[in-house]
Amino acid sequence: MFRALWIATVVSSVGSWMHEVGAGWLMVMLNPSPVMVSLVQAAMILPIFLLALPAGALADTVDRRRYLIAAQSWMLGCAALLAFTTFPGWTQDWTLLALTFALGCGNAMLMPAWSATVPQLVPREELPAAVALNSMGINLARAVGPALAGVIVAAAGPAPVFLLNAVSFTGVIYVLVRWRRAPQPRTMYAERFVGALRAGVRYVREAPPLQAVMVRTGVLFLFCSGIWALLPLVARDSGGGAGAYGTLLACVGVGAVGGALVLPRLRRRLSRDELLCAATVCCAVAMVAVALGRSLSILVPAMLLLGVSWISALSTLHVSAQTSVPAWVRARALSVYLMGFSAAMTVGSILWGATAERWGVPAALIIAAAGAVIGFFATRRFSLGEQQATDPMAPVAWPVPETHGEIEPDRGPVLVTVEYRVAPGNTASFLEEAQPLRSIRRRDGAFAWGLFEDAARPGCFVESFLVESWAEHVRQHERGTAADRDVSERVRKYHIGPEPPQVRHLIAPGPTDG
DSSP, rough: HHHHHHHHHHHHHHHHHHHHHHHHHHHHHHHHOOOHHHHHHHHHHHHHHHHHHHHHHHHHOOOOOHHHHHHHHHHHHHHHHHHHHHHOOOOOOOHHHHHHHHHHHHHHHHHHHHHHHHHHSGGGHHHHHHHHHHHHHHHHHHHHHHHHHHHHHHHHHHHHHHHHHHHHHHHHHHHHHOOOOOOOOOOOOOHHHHHHHHHHHHHHHHHOHHHOOOOOOOOHHHHHHHHHHHHHHHHHHOHHHHHHHHHHHHHHHHHHHHHHHHHHHHHHSSSHHHHHHHHHHHHHHHHHHHHHHOHHHHHHHHHHHHHHHHHHHHHHHHHHHHSSSSSGGGGHHHHHHHHHHHHHHHHHHHHHHHHHHOHHHHHHHHHHHHHHHHHHHHHTSSSOOOSSSSOOOOOOOOOOOOOOOOOOOTOOOOEEEEEBBBGGGGGGHHHHTHHHHHHHHHHTTTTEEEEEEESSSSTTTEEEESSSOHHHHHHHOOOHHHHHHHHHHHHTTBBBBSSSOEEEEEEOOOTTTT
């Protein structure tokens, strides 16, 4: 299934890269202002910022296969409509931006679900290779699509490019329709959409590893977005026209394919942070070369280098994001990561378009290159971590709490207490080991947490946390990970006595309770 989806996605990506050439060059024909040209990229990426979080919540709460089919169908319709308006010459600059934005909305709804689907199709140890292979496929399409689009645009204009993009979505839809997904384990209480949104935001707020990935992503792509926003103008200034634009994008794809082939060896020799550092510096060098070069003899090698560095950075960040979150919240957490990526690309596109408007394209690219390098070293403390032999995000479900009779799912709030007896000499160590429990409880559903010592019984500590409903607390029991279990075991080793720590579940009276 991974292979079938990969092939179909490569074909679809060829169409998407053809659209990028067609849309970018059509805007150069309609309105060559640097701001308007940069808005084409912004229109494609801004929807990710606006829609990624609700898209992630939907992907985690509905049938993912049907959801992916709906998103692909929407994109097919948008591409077909753009082709229909362009053939007779009805498309104007703002019409192009509006339809590109609509196409971007479909892509925004698609991305979290697809990112969360990949770990279901391959074993964890093969996930980095799968992510790199996906990136390689996209960049293989980047090599073919723009070159093909450049020829078609030069011969017949952008309209046939938009039509071929629409046709390219049919293969993915066909494969998804034939996918017989394995039955997914059902939770006792299914999440609702609004609750799923809150849970996703809450998780990210209490997840430092994912926050580190987002900081690094935002800084890097805020500056590196300049090359993508201004590339149509670079191609125009080189004197090569639409064919040169397609050639430069194709060079990025060729470089990215080559980069994907050497990435496994680079990962064995370099840490994630070292690999990201090398990729950032190479991106900056490529942007400076593009800024100073005026001929294809300089631009082509620069774009090849950009392709290698781009896939290295993107793959490293994406794998770090995927391996830092558990399965139950993966689509939502990755949607927040994608929001950070899209916000950086959107703001960067507008920023560097405005900078080029004022000081010229070369100056904008040189400033962006300097900012990327400075930004990397300014955020060195946000480490991406390393791939571990065991999966710290592997699910570990806690036993369902025992109750007297059935409890209504929406009843709450629920107060959970855990009582520990700690020897006097171990108090300081116990308190230090217990602090990570705060993030774990709040990340998985609690809205308040505390650790207290009994004034009448020294060494008796009570951990307490509040959850908004009984259903949410039951879901907490299903959200544990191997890393959480390790923290819990380290805390419990300080408990003394023959019995385990005493756990109580206290629930607010319902409306019918006397």
